Each structure stands twice: as C-alpha cells, then as structure tokens.
Amino acid sequence: MSKTKELSLKEQIIEAARQVLLSEGYRNFSLRKIAREIDVSATSIYLHFENKDDLIHTLMEQAIERLNDQLQQVAAEADGPIAKLEAVAYEYIRFALKNQREYQIIHLTSSDEMTRYPKEKFRKARKGYEIISSVLQEGVNADLIAEDKPRMAAYTFWAQLHGVMSVVLSKRLDTRIDQQEFIDEAIEHIIDGYKVRTALQTNNK
Amino acid sequence: MSKTKELSLKEQIIEAARQVLLSEGYRNFSLRKIAREIDVSATSIYLHFENKDDLIHTLMEQAIERLNDQLQQVAAEADGPIAKLEAVAYEYIRFALKNQREYQIIHLTSSDEMTRYPKEKFRKARKGYEIISSVLQEGVNADLIAEDKPRMAAYTFWAQLHGVMSVVLSKRLDTRIDQQEFIDEAIEHIIDGYKVRTALQTNNK
DNA sequence: TACATAAGTTAACACTGTTAACCTGTACGC
DNA sequence: GCGTACAGGTTAACAGTGTTAACTTATGTA
CATH class of the missing domain: 1.10.10.60 (Homeodomain-like)
Structure with a gap:
C-alpha cells in the first residue's frame, strides 16, 4: 500500500x-x-x-539517462547534420555546466577512484554514442562528413567533447581566456575535424 | 651534513x-x-x-613537469608543424598510458574532489600550453594551420587530447572498438580540426 | 499459534585526516 | 658551562568514514 x-x-x-x-x-x-x-x-x-559505489552508480545512471534524453531531443530538433552536431555539442556543454556535480560523478568511474561501472549499466550509457553515430552517418550520406567508421567517430567525438568540458570544469583555464569563447572555439575545431575537406561546404564568405 | x-x-x-x-x-x-x-x-x-592535498599537489607538479619535458623534447625532434603536433599528441598519450595513476592525479584537481591547484604551481603547468601554442604558430606561419588565436587553440587542443585519454583510461570503450585504432582516429580528427581547409596540404593523394 | 521472512536497528571494527600537547636533541647567547 | 629557543620529531585523541555481525520487530502465511 x-x-x-x-x-x-x-x-x-x-x-x-x-x-x-x-x-x-x-x-x-x-x-x-x-x-x-x-x-x-x-x-x-x-x-x-550493495555498497557506496553501487549507490553512486545509480546516481550516475540517472544522470546519464537525463543527458542522453536531452541530446536526443536537440538532435531531433536541429536541421541538417552539421547543425545537429553543433546542437548536440552545445547541449552536452550546457548540461555539464548546469549539473556540474552530477556530470563529475559520471566521469568518476574512470581511474581507480571507484569500482568499475558495471557492464549491464554500461548499455544505457551507450545510447549517447548511438545518437552521435547516427547524426554522423546522416552527414556522411549528405556528403558533409568524411568518415567511414561512424561508430568509432562517435566515440572520438564524444571524447573530445568531454575533454573540453573537463578543462572548463577544472577551472584551469588561463585567466586571459574567456570561458564561452573557449567553448565556441573548441566546438568549432572539433566539428571541423569531421567535415569533408573541400571548399564546398565552408560557408565562410 | x-x-x-x-x-x-x-x-x-x-x-x-x-x-x-x-x-x-x-x-x-x-x-x-x-x-x-x-x-x-x-x-x-x-x-x-600543509595537508594531504598539498602532498598530492607536489606529486602532481612533478608529474606535470616530466610530461612537459617529454613534450618539449618530441616537439623539438619532429620535422614541421603537422609532424610536431602529431608527435606531441602521441607522446601525451604514451605518457598517460605509461603513467596512468600519475596522469590521473594530474586531472584530479578538477571537481571538488580536491582543493584547487594553487595558482603559483599553475604557472609551471602552463608550459605545456606554450609548447603547443608555439607549434601552432609555426603552422600558421607555414600556412598549414588556420588559427588566429594560437594560445586559445593550444587550450582547445590540449583539452581534446585529455578527453581522448580520459576515455581510454576509463576503460569505457565499446569492446568492438580497438584502443589503438581509437587513439589514431582521434588524433587524426583533432589535428584535422586545425588544418587550413584547402586541398593543398591534404596529402591523401 | 508457530514460524519464516523482510526491513530495520545498535554496536563494533578497522580505517581515515587532522590537531594539540608533549618530548628531545642541537645551536647559540651570555 | 648554563639556560633557552627552536627544529623536528613523537603519542594520544577527535571526529569522521565504509562496512559487517548480531539483534529486534513487525507482518503474512501454514
């Protein structure tokens, strides 16, 4: 009852x-x-x-789920592969900034600071990669993205994003460097790294 | 005595x-x-x-110093800006893989897991950025790198590298994804994100 | 009515970082 | 030579931690 x-x-x-x-x-x-x-x-x-780690894993799981839901949503709303990639990247950053401590425990699994994240729960986390992977594939089909291994690329893309966020959160940025500018520049560089290398798509002028 | x-x-x-x-x-x-x-x-x-954190900061400082020395060395030995960038990236990865636990404490400063890294010590850490920054500038001068803010770019570059390493160390890679291939792909994408966008330098035939 | 089981409790163990109070030898001024 | 200051160490204690074992207590069922 x-x-x-x-x-x-x-x-x-x-x-x-x-x-x-x-x-x-x-x-x-x-x-x-x-x-x-x-x-x-x-x-x-x-x-x-089971123990403290188990409880933390549960918190982690929930945070990951929320993040993935957000990513899926903005990816669905954006128009075109490049815009989708940008939207996903910015949403990732937005989420991490807004939920700093939850974001941090997501990335605590690494290191020996905690028991390894159990495999069963890992499946759910994988959803984020699938979102990025399918966006990348979309881009390949539209001849905007040069990539023959979208799954692999989804992982590298994700890793790069995390790196950017990690530096922002560590507050280790040079004081002469503006945070928002850093984020903008980083995302631009990351996405550039996946675009096809012809002048066709570069809309700079 | x-x-x-x-x-x-x-x-x-x-x-x-x-x-x-x-x-x-x-x-x-x-x-x-x-x-x-x-x-x-x-x-x-x-x-x-002063306390436990202070001791850890000292270990961190030493690890950073060793890493920076290695980076400087390989940067000096490599030929040309792109090769230098590659060399630095691979050396960064190599160092992190070889000294996993020391590398991890370097990136523990982030989060509230520890007291913030003191400013005085931060200066030394900055040397790594300077190395990358000057390599990037070299690339700009040789018309290989498109970047008007080398210092900013050094930070974004560094952040991405860390992200890649973080994912590798977290052992969270999909089992279908080979670690070395992941690293290779990631570094390629990262560097591609800084190259000028003309067909001139792409030496893929 | 007896009993099994689920869901909670208290007490205890072996740790942890950190502080306060104490000891002990060496260097130095007189 | 004597007293004293002090650097460099010690022990004891505090308040906290995760975790386990043993105990209680209520509830539902045979």
Missing part, C-alpha cells in the same frame, strides 16, 4: 543522496550524511544497495 | 607517496600508509606539507 503514496526507502535514499551530492560535493558525500537526511540508520542503505 | 648523503625526510615522503600511489592507486592512498613505508609517524608529514 505504500507503493504510490510515498517514496520507498530506496527512492528516498537516492533522492537524499543526490541532494547531498549537489549541496556538499562528492568529497563530502557520505552514507551517514545521507542516512541522517532521511532519519534512518546508515546501515539501512545496505539493504537497498 | 645529511644534505646529500641521504634523502631528506621531505624527499623520502614524496618518494614513498609516489610509490604508494603507483602500487595502491589514489583510492587507497593514505598518509598513514606512506608514513608506515618510511617508518615515521603519520603526523610528521604535517611538518613538511
């Missing part, structure tokens, strides 16, 4: 976890703090999650 | 810290473990470093 009326404890934990993450950051993200937030003992979390 | 004969405690700490990092990973990197390694009390570390 407590199915729809109130959140299950598992859902409460996830919600509290996200809130703690957003307000305190990953560094101060602790199970006891989450438990305190919803007035429950810390060990109760273990009834619903 | 103990100046040259033996390592100072500070140096011993740094050395032990690196060893712990390399063998245990950042996740199991603890001050007490380092202290145990050199038979000293954990609190002694505080006599030589």
Whole structure:
C-alpha cells in the first residue's frame, strides 16, 4: 500500500543522496550524511544497495539517462547534420555546466577512484554514442562528413567533447581566456575535424 | 651534513607517496600508509606539507613537469608543424598510458574532489600550453594551420587530447572498438580540426 | 499459534585526516 | 658551562568514514 503514496526507502535514499551530492560535493558525500537526511540508520542503505559505489552508480545512471534524453531531443530538433552536431555539442556543454556535480560523478568511474561501472549499466550509457553515430552517418550520406567508421567517430567525438568540458570544469583555464569563447572555439575545431575537406561546404564568405 | 648523503625526510615522503600511489592507486592512498613505508609517524608529514592535498599537489607538479619535458623534447625532434603536433599528441598519450595513476592525479584537481591547484604551481603547468601554442604558430606561419588565436587553440587542443585519454583510461570503450585504432582516429580528427581547409596540404593523394 | 521472512536497528571494527600537547636533541647567547 | 629557543620529531585523541555481525520487530502465511 505504500507503493504510490510515498517514496520507498530506496527512492528516498537516492533522492537524499543526490541532494547531498549537489549541496556538499562528492568529497563530502557520505552514507551517514545521507542516512541522517532521511532519519534512518546508515546501515539501512545496505539493504537497498550493495555498497557506496553501487549507490553512486545509480546516481550516475540517472544522470546519464537525463543527458542522453536531452541530446536526443536537440538532435531531433536541429536541421541538417552539421547543425545537429553543433546542437548536440552545445547541449552536452550546457548540461555539464548546469549539473556540474552530477556530470563529475559520471566521469568518476574512470581511474581507480571507484569500482568499475558495471557492464549491464554500461548499455544505457551507450545510447549517447548511438545518437552521435547516427547524426554522423546522416552527414556522411549528405556528403558533409568524411568518415567511414561512424561508430568509432562517435566515440572520438564524444571524447573530445568531454575533454573540453573537463578543462572548463577544472577551472584551469588561463585567466586571459574567456570561458564561452573557449567553448565556441573548441566546438568549432572539433566539428571541423569531421567535415569533408573541400571548399564546398565552408560557408565562410 | 645529511644534505646529500641521504634523502631528506621531505624527499623520502614524496618518494614513498609516489610509490604508494603507483602500487595502491589514489583510492587507497593514505598518509598513514606512506608514513608506515618510511617508518615515521603519520603526523610528521604535517611538518613538511600543509595537508594531504598539498602532498598530492607536489606529486602532481612533478608529474606535470616530466610530461612537459617529454613534450618539449618530441616537439623539438619532429620535422614541421603537422609532424610536431602529431608527435606531441602521441607522446601525451604514451605518457598517460605509461603513467596512468600519475596522469590521473594530474586531472584530479578538477571537481571538488580536491582543493584547487594553487595558482603559483599553475604557472609551471602552463608550459605545456606554450609548447603547443608555439607549434601552432609555426603552422600558421607555414600556412598549414588556420588559427588566429594560437594560445586559445593550444587550450582547445590540449583539452581534446585529455578527453581522448580520459576515455581510454576509463576503460569505457565499446569492446568492438580497438584502443589503438581509437587513439589514431582521434588524433587524426583533432589535428584535422586545425588544418587550413584547402586541398593543398591534404596529402591523401 | 508457530514460524519464516523482510526491513530495520545498535554496536563494533578497522580505517581515515587532522590537531594539540608533549618530548628531545642541537645551536647559540651570555 | 648554563639556560633557552627552536627544529623536528613523537603519542594520544577527535571526529569522521565504509562496512559487517548480531539483534529486534513487525507482518503474512501454514
């Protein structure tokens, strides 16, 4: 009977976890703090999650899903392959800037800082690549993109985007470099790297 | 008198810290473990470093320095701007692959996972950008690179490289995607994004 | 009524970074 | 030679962490 009326404890934990993450950051993200937030003992979390990493993976999964949904949407709305690529790139950046801490945990899987992201969950993450991959294929069909391996290219494209975002978030940019300008320039360079190399499509003048 | 004969405690700490990092990973990197390694009390570390982050920053600084030295060397050895860019990119990847855990702490500064990298130390890190920046400028002068803001471009270039490396290290690549091929493709796309857009330089027949 | 099971609890373990208080030898002024 | 300042170390303690084991308590079923 407590199915729809109130959140299950598992859902409460996830919600509290996200809130703690957003307000305190990953560094101060602790199970006891989450438990305190919803007035429950810390060990109760273990009834619903294998361990801390498992809980974080769940947050990650949700964030990835939201990101992918956004990307799919802007890709569908934009007109033409190049515009779609641009839209996806900018949406990726927008999402990461708006959800910095969630974006960061997405990329925490790397390194030995955490247990590796489980394979089953990895499938969902792959959706983002498929979106980019099909946009690239569209571009190839329209003779705008030069690429014989769209799946591979989707991965490299994604990696480049992440790199840009990573530098922005690390706040390591030279003070003489404007953030927005950096983003604009980077995206332009990235996309240029996939365009066919003839003067035909370059609409600069 | 103990100046040259033996390592100072500070140096011993740094050395032990690196060893712990390399063998245990950042996740199991603890001050007490380092202290145990050199038979000293954990609190002694505080006599030589402000705190854990400060010690890590020191490791980071050294790693960055080594990386920059390598980049400078290969840039000097390569012939022509495009070849230099390629050499730098591949050396960056090679270094990161060979020194994964050290590379990872370099990019831990980001996020709130750690105190921000102090400004004074940031200056040294900037050297890497200068190397790329000057190679790019060389390319512009030779009409091979289209870029009016070499410093900005150095940052975008660097960011993309890091993104590629980050994806490789996260082991998140689709199993159908070969790592080396991914790296090759990515570097090609990155560099293509900076080349002038005429058929002149494309030496693909 | 008895019992199994689900969902929670408390207590404890082995860690962690960090601080405060204490010790101990060496250098130096008198 | 004596007192003192101080650099460089120590131990003890605090407040926090993830995680496990053992215990409780309610609920549904045979």
